[in-house]
């Protein structure tokens with residue numbers, strides 16, 4: 001898909017957030033080439049006058065100078081409306097340059113679907129407090145092609161988690177978006193528990209995934225949709241995940257279930 005890259009200047013780069021366990025976010029990119037159909041950041045298309053989600057990326061060209069010599073208290077998360085290691089990052093190295101220039105006492109959390117982050121392991125190691133996570137969901141084949149067409153494969157993400165562990169960087173798996181019947185949480189835990197420090201599990205946020213995605217889910221996977229909207233079924237589903245996690249003694253930082 002042709003991508004439009006738009007250069008912009010940011011007033012500030014550290015933005016306050018209400019996301020769990022962090023105080024700030026950095027979005028050096030706004031918009032994402034991975035173009036996941038369920039992406040919660042799609043709402044940005046409504047008030048930015050650009051085209052379809054995934055077809056544009058804003059690049060904050062002054063992001064590096066904005067982080068230089070600054071210290072903020074509390075965890076800084078990278079990123080909330082983009083993937084910090086989406087394909088353009090390979091060429092621009094903007095995420096890398098931000099990290100290189102950031103005060104190394106800043107507590108940082110990085111999350112991506114891309115193994116490109118392994119390029120920056122040397123910089124990660126310079127931070128006193130850092131956690132690096134990979135979003136994992138196991139989408140594969142036709143299903144992946146339909147809902148997460150341009151993201152790196154499950155295999156590459158697993159390998160990235162493994163390498164982070166070998167490099168002694170605190171890592172986590174963000175299992176998301178969990179869609180009953182489509183994402184096998186137990187299988188993912190079994191595949192990763194030897195090299196993942198902790199887990200976040202997030203059930204698909206139906207509201208944030210947007211009308212088009214919900215309609216697609218309803219018509220292609222009605223059972224999954226019906227489970228998501230049924231309180232009793234969801235309670236049972238979550239109970240089973242927690243039971244399995246306890247049995248396997250894994251650390252779950254949080255299990256996020258959004259309001260309908």
Ligand code: SF4
Nearest residue numbers: 032034035036039082
């Ligand atoms: S990788 Fe994340 S930010 Fe990018 S499109 Fe997918 S869900 Fe959205």
